[in-house]
Amino acid sequence: MFGWRKGRVTRQAHVDVPEGTYEDEHGRQGFFGRVSHLYRLHPPVEISRIEGPLRPRAFRLGQAPATDRDDARGGAVRVAGNEDASLWVSRRADAMPFYFRNAEGDELRFVHRGRGRLETDYGALRYEPGDYVVVPKGTTYRVVPDGGEQVTLILECRGEVTIPDRGLLGRHVPFDPGLLVTPEPEPLPDGDREWEVRIKARGGFTSVFYDYNPIDVVGWKGDLSVVKLNVRDLRGVFSDRAHVPPSANCTWVAPGVMVNTFVPRPLEDPNVLRVPFYHNNIDYDELFFFHEGDFGHMGLAPGALVHQPQGIHHGPSRRELEASKTLPPMRIEATRVNIDLVRPVDITPAGVAAEIDDYLERRYPVPQRSDR
Numbered sequence: 001m002f003g004w005r006k007g008r009v010t011r012q013a014h015v016d017v018p019e020g021t022y023e024d025e026h027g028r029q030g031f032f033g034r035v036s037h038l039y040r041l042h043p044p045v046e047i048s049r050i051e052g053p054l055r056p057r058a059f060r061l062g063q064a065p066a067t068d069r070d071d072a073r074g075g076a077v078r079v080a081g082n083e084d085a086s087l088w089v090s091r092r093a094d095a096m097p098f099y100f101r102n103a104e105g106d107e108l109r110f111v112h113r114g115r116g117r118l119e120t121d122y123g124a125l126r127y128e129p130g131d132y133v134v135v136p137k138g139t140t141y142r143v144v145p146d147g148g149e150q151v152t153l154i155l156e157c158r159g160e161v162t163i164p165d166r167g168l169l170g171r172h173v174p175f176d177p178g179l180l181v182t183p184e185p186e187p188l189p190d191g192d193r194e195w196e197v198r199i200k201a202r203g204g205f206t207s208v209f210y211d212y213n214p215i216d217v218v219g220w221k222g223d224l225s226v227v228k229l230n231v232r233d234l235r236g237v238f239s240d241r242a243h244v245p246p247s248a249n250c251t252w253v254a255p256g257v258m259v260n261t262f263v264p265r266p267l268e269d270p271n272v273l274r275v276p277f278y279h280n281n282i283d284y285d286e287l288f289f290f291h292e293g294d295f296g297h298m299g300l301a302p303g304a305l306v307h308q309p310q311g312i313h314h315g316p317s318r319r320e321l322e323a324s325k326t327l328p329p330m331r332i333e334a335t336r337v338n339i340d341l342v343r344p345v346d347i348t349p350a351g352v353a354a355e356i357d358d359y360l361e362r363r364y365p366v367p368q369r370s371d372r
Helices: 318-324 349-353 359-363
Strands: 022-027 035-040 057-060 077-081 085-090 099-102 106-113 116-120 123-127 131-135 140-145 151-157 195-201 204-210 227-230 250-254 257-262 285-293 304-308 334-341
Touching: 057 359, 077 304, 077 349, 085 334, 106 250, 106 285, 123 131, 131 250, 151 257
Parallel strands: 099 195
Antiparallel strands: 022 035, 057 304, 077 085, 085 151, 099 140, 106 131, 106 151, 116 123, 116 140, 131 227, 195 204, 250 257, 257 334, 285 304, 285 334
């Protein structure tokens, strides 16, 4: 543990930032590795022009062209991903006329909009907005929506999705594992029909057929199961005297992937940086999904996804940073899912089809030189 200090700095990171400067965190391994704080004269997000592939982007996932919206035999659509994980969007309106089994990875499903029933080998679970549902690799399941508009994010991970080590926080923050809901075994009736199981493997699909309902489990035991957790049960980690880094609110991990959940929180003291500090998180690509709350100041509505590629700064706009300094004690009523990925993320054509074209210009307007 050592550190150098040069020029105008603050003694405590994110607190009492020197007047007229903007704190920029340059760190490794997300928020766990070596780090320095640079005190700049301009917000590093005020970019006048970009040439090249790196660019903060935003997407309306409710407009992603998922074929399961209009066709019961359709499927989710892949909007982004890398070698470790892929992000899919489902807009399923009608019950699957088949069962599905993912033999390529675990699925972490997040329900943004819609209600229904998930029938699985382990039993059935009701789902609703704000639910995370972990479906282990190889589980057979079927989605049966109640009806109405549905939007579900599906993070397919090559490695196993687990709960992170809580370290000094202990096992019961930000949620007690006892809150995890598991299904009760519920064998389903056969009916006079043939039953299809569609298996995703080796980059394609294979269908196998039975003359009985394959959801025929009458009991199960062990420590591997479909599990459900709703964001309303999360108890975020906050401090009135420091801006807590995102990693403190980590909900799920998989190799190369970390999923954090930001829930409504109180604002910190006025001398504390109340908004995310500037950083370029050089070792992670970040995907932010806005689930519920007011994100109008960012030019976004619930259902939007933002991609921040590693190497380009992000953080508050100048006006957001200045406004945060004068806000009275209050709570920020917003819920956001943050997916950090070690490997760079590619956006698919389906993602591009849902892109908000002028996001960067609206999010980070560059002031006139006289206003800086």
